[in-house]
Amino acid sequence: QGQLVESGGGSVQAGGSLRLSCTASGYTSRIYNMGWFRQSPGKEREGVAAIRIRADGSTSSTTYADSVKGRFTISRDDAKNTLYLQMNSLKPEDTAIYYCASGARYVASLRSEDYNYWGQGTQVTVSS
DSSP: OOEEEEEOOEEEETTOOEEEEEEEEOOSSOOOEEEEEEEOTTSOOEEEEEEEEOTTSOEEEEEEOTTTTTTEEEEEEGGGTEEEEEEOSOOGGGOEEEEEEEESSSSOOOOGGGOOEEOOOEEEEEEO
16 A cells, blocks of 8 residues: 655744655555645645656646645655655745645646545644
């Protein structure tokens, strides 16, 4: 069974930056898409950024939620089996638990149903 472990969360003031990491291990089949999602109290989980991965491990395409475009960047290091989310110009409304997800569909999707495996989440808190 595949496992995803996130790290890099924390507390930061508005305008600051954080970089989240998600390391994948134990997979027996190829990963074709990965994404970052977030959920804050009282709200539904929402897709933040996603990546489509070619069979050779390179990035095919990325997509972002409108709320984070221009501020967040998703990337992946195939050699390290690690997904990243660079978050700049953070706002208090970015406060949430951030989850990493992976799947076998060749689509950079912000829909949670397109993913099979999920990490345990990492807390991001942005203060004003």
